[in-house]
Amino acid sequence: MRPQTRWMSLVSACGVALLLGSVSPAPAQETHVGNLTGHAPAGKQLYVRYCAGCHGDEGDAQGENAQWIDPKPRDFTMATFKCRSTPSGSLPTDDDLFNSVTRGFVTTNMPPWIALTPQNRVDVVSYVKTFSARWRTAQPRAPMTIPAEPAPTIQGILHGRELYQRMECWKCHGGAGHGDGPSAKTLTDNKDDPIRPYDFQTGSRFMCGTTNQDLYRIFMTGLDGSPMPSFADQLKPAEAWDLVHFLRTLQPLKTPEAAIWRSWFSTHGHELKPIGPGGGGGGGR
Ligand code: HEC
Numbered sequence: 001m002r003p004q005t006r007w008m009s010l011v012s013a014c015g016v017a018l019l020l021g022s023v024s025p026a027p028a029q030e031t032h033v034g035n036l037t038g039h040a041p042a043g044k045q046l047y048v049r050y051c052a053g054c055h056g057d058e059g060d061a062q063g064e065n066a067q068w069i070d071p072k073p074r075d076f077t078m079a080t081f082k083c084r085s086t087p088s089g090s091l092p093t094d095d096d097l098f099n100s101v102t103r104g105f106v107t108t109n110m111p112p113w114i115a116l117t118p119q120n121r122v123d124v125v126s127y128v129k130t131f132s133a134r135w136r137t138a139q140p141r142a143p144m145t146i147p148a149e150p151a152p153t154i155q156g157i158l159h160g161r162e163l164y165q166r167m168e169c170w171k172c173h174g175g176a177g178h179g180d181g182p183s184a185k186t187l188t189d190n191k192d193d194p195i196r197p198y199d200f201q202t203g204s205r206f207m208c209g210t211t212n213q214d215l216y217r218i219f220m221t222g223l224d225g226s227p228m229p230s231f232a233d234q235l236k237p238a239e240a241w242d243l244v245h246f247l248r249t250l251q252p253l254k255t256p257e258a259a260i261w262r263s264w265f266s267t268h269g270h271e272l273k274p275i276g277p278g279g280g281g282g283g284g285r
């Protein structure tokens, strides 16, 4: 390209950008997942058909079925979301919302929407983002980076157990992770509805995912709008991985962590102080 033509095309590119800028609002509500682009008008039709019965025509969680549902559907006018890769207080990314809609929220009435095509799901996410002006004024912050997972060891698991004690996870989740800690019965969410801590005995899945990476992300970013806080300011990445490996031993699952734990526990279990007020130590550390 000759210098002059290059200059010309630059000028016309700027012209187009200016023109678009003056006609359309800030592009924050555009939704991109992989190479798909979401369109809110197409999403609206899907939303009215599949989502409004719970989340309400206005996105305010006042759908006709909402009264029968516990936990309540998300109120999209608040623009506060539980499952995020972004820090506490931030909007979620498009991928986060897309994954939530695809996965559904286990143990709640929020179904997985795998029956909708990926394009349908990006469109409906686009429409969900029209219910709050926050999507026009704020950008999601950068997703938290998760360093590679180290192999689980008994030292790491025991360290994770100490962190579960010291970070006071037990106050809500209980010493054995049954969701029955001393604070459990008093907790409410951002709409003043009662909310119970997760019970690790219920099985493998979390609302916000299934993998060890998801588990790491859950307590490092927190579940905004619920009492489940973010621990990103208190835990270093290596500590967070130790905690992940300990949490896996609380679940009734055949995981590598549980196997390591069981074989150690059979000979050393008596050395441990139970988790709870003043507890959690032992294990030769
Ligand atoms: C049968 C009721 C029901 C229907 C239908 C439903 N949802 Fe939900 N949805 C819920 C409930 C309940 C929650 C909140 C679960 C919780 O907070 O534990 C929720 C939560 C969400 C969230 C919040 C994710 C987060 O990270 O906080 C999004 C996004 C969402 N729904 C999108 C949709 C979309 C899009 C549709 C339609 C395709 C839809 N929902 C249909 C009940 C429903």
Ligand code: HEC
Residues within 6 Å of the ligand: 082, 163, 164, 167, 168, 169, 170, 171, 172, 173, 183, 187, 195, 196, 197, 198, 205, 206, 207, 208, 209, 215, 218, 219, 223, 226, 227, 228, 229, 231, 243, 247
């Ligand atoms: C103040 C009470 C409180 C404390 C302290 C607390 N949690 Fe939670 N946690 C909750 C509540 C409430 C929920 C359920 C949120 C919901 O259903 O939306 C939860 C949910 C979870 C979940 C499941 C999330 C999902 O996607 O289903 C995990 C994992 C978890 N907490 C881990 C931890 C860990 C690890 C700690 C300590 C480092 C901790 N929590 C400390 C209250 C707490």
